[in-house]
């Protein structure tokens with residue numbers, strides 16, 4: 001299959017930040033094989049053409065911290081702090097989840113992400129076989145971890161489930177799935193239990209996905225219990241010797257930042273979730289200035305309450321300027337990097353996705369630029385970070401397959417998905 005995207009503006013997000021005006025992209029099977037003039041392309045051999053007039057192509061966005069199943073709980077538990085939100089509302093509701101809930105909620109979350117330009121996500125939740133079933137249908141790319149909370153001495157089965165998931169699915173669906181291990185947090189997993197997870201993950205050469213230093217309370221508790229910060233606690237345990245995606249990293253000090261840098265930990269900033277739960281502000285600019293490749297995420301739809309990465313890009317850039325009292329803090333380009341190439345680094349996929357380059361996987365989004373709020377386009381990065389909405393995304397391609405074209409879903413029956421989520425959510429929250 002050979003696809004030609006014709007006459008399109010291209011933001012590559014490559015190292016040189018190359019930008020092409022009214023140019024072309026050729027995709028052969030799942031790979032980008034040409035960017036630029038089409039003089040030497042044999043147009044007869046093109047199977048499918050996409051007209052890129054008044055449109056802009058850029059790398060698909062990478063949402064590095066999600067809990068897809070939580071879209072069942074969208075607008076269900078709001079205006080609370082994290083500890084109460086989790087213990088009083090979310091965990092009791094999650095205890096009643098069944099496999100079918102996760103299947104439909106995951107498809108709904110994938111629809112929302114596709115519609116707003118995300119092509120890859122990094123998920124930690126339950127019933128991950130259902131997420132994989134939904135991923136197979138949607139055509140997206142993902143790194144998935146079975147979320148592991150240590151409840152009692154029987155909790156070891158959760159690590160075994162994560163191992164099974166790895167053995168069955170890592171690298172499956174044409175390489176669109178990677179399996180990670182998902183210890184929830186240092187406050188829900190003891191050091192001994194974390195060591196067991198690390199042992200399993202390192203035997204399989206798998207990465208970790210964990211929540212770290214999200215609230216002031218978490219850090220204070222860590223000092224009370226271990227006499228060190230959550231970051232230092234993980235460092236001393238050796239957790240960072242494995243490739244680690246660390247969601248949040250809000251309440252971190254200079255010492256923590258040094259350790260994150262030394263161990264090449266991948267922090268994920270989740271601005272909307274952190275602000276809505278009043279968790280605080282992560283020192284994103286400080287980390288970026290240290291050369292740490294901070295990635296970006298939405299967290300779940302129960303705390304965000306959307307899965308729209310354009311909202312997070314704008315939020316990350318604008319809020320950090322206000323907090324740092326510095327308009328240069330987290331520039332438009334830096335925020336876009338967080339949502340693309342830094343995300344690819346966080347998932348160990350920097351050679352495959354995160355920028356539009358010849359030889360990389362064809363994960364491409366195309367925005368309709370013919371809109372009043374995108375005119376005039378004096379600076380393309382400012383336009384994308386400060387003016388664009390997720391709803392400007394017109395066409396989405398993952399692994400060379402078209403998942404949405406001219407706003408029409410190609411792989412998901414969205415009406416059925418919305419109906420099934422409403423039915424399941426109502427049953428879960430009212431009857432079970």
Ligand SMILES: CSC[C@H]1O[C@@H](n2cnc3c(O)ncnc32)[C@H](O)[C@@H]1O
Nearest residue numbers: 067090124125126147148149184211
């Ligand atoms: C064990 S699966 C994931 C687990 O994480 C919970 N969760 C969702 N958002 C957050 C957050 O911001 N901090 C900590 N934990 C969170 C979710 O409800 C699942 O139980």
Ligand SMILES: [Zn+2]
Nearest residue numbers: 211247299300
């Ligand atoms: Zn989370």
